[in-house]
Amino acid sequence: MTEVVLPTVADTYAFGRRLAGLLRAGDLVLLTGPLGAGKTALTRGIGSGLGVLGDITSPTFVIARVHRADPAGGRGVALVHADAYRLGDAGDPRAEIDDLDLDASVDESVTVVEWGEGLVEQLADAHLRIRLHRHDDDTRTVELEPVGGDWAERLAALG
Ligand SMILES: Nc1ncnc2c1ncn2[C@@H]1O[C@H](COP(=O)(O)OP(=O)(O)O)[C@@H](O)[C@H]1O
Numbered sequence: 001m002t003e004v005v006l007p008t009v010a011d012t013y014a015f016g017r018r019l020a021g022l023l024r025a026g027d028l029v030l031l032t033g034p035l036g037a038g039k040t041a042l043t044r045g046i047g048s049g050l051g052v053l054g055d056i057t058s059p060t061f062v063i064a065r066v067h068r069a070d071p072a073g074g075r076g077v078a079l080v081h082a083d084a085y086r087l088g089d090a091g092d093p094r095a096e097i098d099d100l101d102l103d104a105s106v107d108e109s110v111t112v113v114e115w116g117e118g119l120v121e122q123l124a125d126a127h128l129r130i131r132l133h134r135h136d137d138d139t140r141t142v143e144l145e146p147v148g149g150d151w152a153e154r155l156a157a158l159g
C-alpha cells in the first residue's frame, strides 16, 4: 500500500499525470472516496498525462464517456471514464462497460471508474484501486492498492 499526500488540487492533477505514465491499454483503475474527494480532479490529471481529447467532467449523468487519443500527440490510448453509480454493482465493470457498445473497447483504452465507497470489495479482475480521503484542512491523501496482475511491480516504479 502506497500513500501519497496531495495538499492542493494542483497536486492531485500532477499526481494523475505521473500515474498516467504507468498506465496502458486494457487497464482498470477504480477511484473510491466520497463526493468531493477529488476523483474527477485526479481523472483530469490522468487524462492529461495520457494526452486524450475533451474536457473531463463528472460522468454522473452518463454511464461512461470516451476521451479519444489525441492524434497529434499523447500516448495513443483512449480514456473511458465511468461512474459506478450508473453501472450498478455487478462484479465486473469492464464487461459491463464493454456491453455499452461505446465507440471504444476497454481492451484498447484505460478505464477509470469513479466508484463511491463500499461497492467494490469483491472485484476479482486485476485493477489499481485508489482511495481518496479528504481531511478537515481540505488536503487529500490517496492510498494506492494493487490488486492482481502486475500492479504491485508497476506501483514500485512510481517511486
Ligand atoms: N487536494 C485536492 N485534490 C483534489 N481536489 C481538491 C483538492 N483540494 C481541493 N479540491 C477541490 O475539491 C473538489 C473535488 O471535486 P471532484 O474532483 O469533482 O470530486 P469527486 O469526483 O470525488 O466527487 C474540486 O472542487 C477541487 O477543486
Ligand SMILES: [Mg+2]
Residues within 6 Å of the ligand: 039, 040, 058, 059, 114
Ligand atoms: Mg466525480
